Amino acid sequence: MEETKKQEQTTTHKIGIYLWIWGLLFVLSFFSYMVDWFQFQGLLRWTLILIFMFLKAGLIMAFFMHLFWERYALVNVLLWPMTAIACFIFLMVAEFQYTLFTRLFYFFIGG
Numbered sequence: 649m650e651e652t653k654k655q656e657q658t659t660t661h662k663i664g665i666y667l668w669i670w671g672l673l674f675v676l677s678f679f680s681y682m683v684d685w686f687q688f689q690g691l692l693r694w695t696l697i698l699i700f701m702f703l704k705a706g707l708i709m710a711f712f713m714h715l716f717w718e719r720y721a722l723v724n725v726l727l728w729p730m731t732a733i734a735c736f737i738f739l740m741v742a743e744f745q746y747t748l749f750t751r752l753f754y755f756f757i758g759g
Contacts, residue, residue, distance in 0.1 A: 661717075669711045676704050 680700040683693060710716040715725060 665711065669707055672707060673704055676700050676707075680704075
């Protein structure tokens with residue numbers, strides 16, 4: 649009876665999942681390197697780099713930080729900080745547009 653409790657409390661993950669994730673990280677890093685190799689420029693370059701970066705970060709966080717198996721931790725670690733960052737970005741963009749409007753208005757139109 650005690651052995652089954654110990655087995656239920658401790659869960660180990662198979663090494664195969666970590667090898668698959670390691671392989672995916674290797675492939676995504678290869679694709680990221682290929683962006684430079686083929687000399688993509690402009691918006692396409694930065695879009696591809698950011699996509700590969702977010703995919704690699706997500707895989708690392710989900711599997712090597714064990715957030716894939718902890719739903720509540722995933723919500724608290726990812727959702728709330730990203731929501732706060734999105735709100736701050738929205739506020740900065742709104743302030744930038746207001747500042748730009750007032751500068752253009754007073755320097756060029758009102759002056």
